[in-house]
Amino acid sequence: MKQNQFERFSFHPYIIEAINEIGFTKPTDVQERVIPAALKGTSIIGQSQTGTGKTHSYLLPILQNIDPTKNEVQAIITAPTRELANQIYKEALKFATHFPEETPLNVRCYMGGTDKQRTIDKLKQQPHLVIGTPGRIKDLMEDTALQVFTAGTLVIDEADLMLDMGFIEDVDKIAVRMKENLQMLVFSATIPEKLKPFLKKYMENPKYVHVDPKQVTAQKIEHVLIPLRHRNKIQLLHDMVIQYNPYLAIIFTNTKKMADQVADALMAKGMRVGRIHGNLSPRDRKKMMKQITNLEFQYIVATDLAARGIDIEGVSHVINFEIPSDLDFYVHRTGRTARAGYSGIAATIYEQTDEDALNRLEKMGIEFKNLDLQNGEWIETDDRNKRKNRKKQTNEIEKKAKSMVQKSTKVKPGYKKKHQREVEEMKKKQRRIEKRTNK
Structure with missing residues (x-):
């Protein structure tokens, strides 16, 4: 049986088992470059487009490094929308089912639009991995229900969108309460100037991973x-x-x-x-x-x-x-x-x-x-540019023809019509020349 290329990252056997079940056999470019550094605890800024496999590039190292015997929050993944948070949560659950029965993984998803009090009641046992929107995570933290101070890894997914939607302030409030030697994994399609002060505050010499898609958009x-x-x-x-x-x-x-x-x-x-x-x-x-x-x-x-x-x-x-x-x-x-x-x-x-x-x-x-x-x-x-070029060519011919027809200094009766006829003749002549030279 051909070896799965993810095995060389030395993941736990149950993580490899989950990878095989999902059907992954070879890491993508972003996974190839992010996983080894993330496993070592390095902070990373990953710039890549949607569909490059970035979710698993941070999820796999986090799952590998979590110690399920410790009942405390160890990593937090933030996403700007509930839908994205829910998608990441579903991916994490695919791996959670493969953790050993004696040391299960406790992963929870927190986002707005759900019953906050019920969530607080269930937080008597702290999850290992927290996934959610920044606002809800911050609220649970400020209510002292969620203890984030034990967590050493923070993921900010779609960071440019976080900034657009005004959530960076909430992320900042979460990050400042986490471990001092925080590993921060930031993923974004673009890195706007306004995001840079925040990144500088928490990241000292991060590894920068920029994965250009092989094509700007999908091939098909x-x-x-x-x-x-x-x-x-x-x-x-x-x-x-x-x-x-x-x-x-x-x-x-x-x-x-x-x-x-x-x-x-x-x-x-x-x-x-x-x-x-x-x-x-x-x-x-x-x-x-x-x-x-x-x-x-x-x-x-x-x-x-x-x-x-x-x-x-x-x-x-x-x-x-x-x-x-x-x-x-x-x-x-x-x-x-x-x-x-x-x-x-x-x-x-x-x-x-x-x-x-x-x-x-x-x-x-x-x-x-x-x-x-x-x-x-x-x-x-016709191609838009072809039409544009044709129009440009016609204008140039007209200009040339006009410059070749000598204007009379005295304006005689019927001058305009005569001048126009001469211009038209010159245009025809110019077109004939153009045709001959293009053959």
Whole structure:
């Protein structure tokens, strides 16, 4: 039997057993670089995109280093959204079931939207591993129910999103109560300037791991551009999704208000539409995620911040109703489809004002296919740049022709018409020359 490549990290046999059951055989780039350092207790800043295997790059060393014979908190993993916290918790449980019966792993997930008093009542025995959102962990800590001072490892997942959502202050309050020689593992798609003072406060000479994805987006995503022209945007979106008939599509907007407008408009047309944005109450959000998991919707309208860190299975199509102002979010959005080796379509409705953003995305290595929906059929159209270059070429020919026609100093009757005729003749001549030289 071929050896599992995770065995060379010298994990406990029961962890290897769990790895085999999950089906992991070879570490990803980020796991290869993070696991050895994390096992030694080194603090790490890991910069990598979604889908690179970062969750297990910190989870495996934490599980290896936990001593289940000590009934105390030993590691804390913080996540900006309840959905992400719950996903990490589910991954940890897959390993917990393999721990020996005499020394079981006690892992708990704490987040808002759950009964706080019931949680406090159950904290008479401290968990080994705490996973959750910063606000709830901080509240339990301040109520002296959760004893974080024994924990030596803190994970901050999706740190840039933590910053965007205003949770770094809560993370700071947790970190300051933990062990003095704290191992901090920070993972983020980007490292914003505003995050650096916080990192400097807790991390002295951390190991920096930057894993560039081999491709900006998944290999099996087809990136499609659809021009809006003078059409109604909601109607075009409706026609697109009818034509695509997706297994499951996520439609992205830039604001909560627009998300509601799009969702309401599609629902008014009789479509099964869910929505994910920051204005949903914890109860509504939980109910929505359950409905999405149960495949009650064919379409989900979402905003970026709400959708980051949510792993929704079976997304066949991602549609950008609006192009994000932060183009990194284009990568996050489109990364929701074509997961686990499946193919997917990322379609973007664009206007003339989006040209600059599209050019920058192309410079990032994204190759777009230009399509249009006409009379219920997909038609392949000319590349945007080809049209632009043609227009530029026409303007240059006109300029050249005008410069070659000598203007008369005295304006005679019919001068304008005569001048225009001469310009047209010169343009024709110039085009003929261009054609000959291009042959």
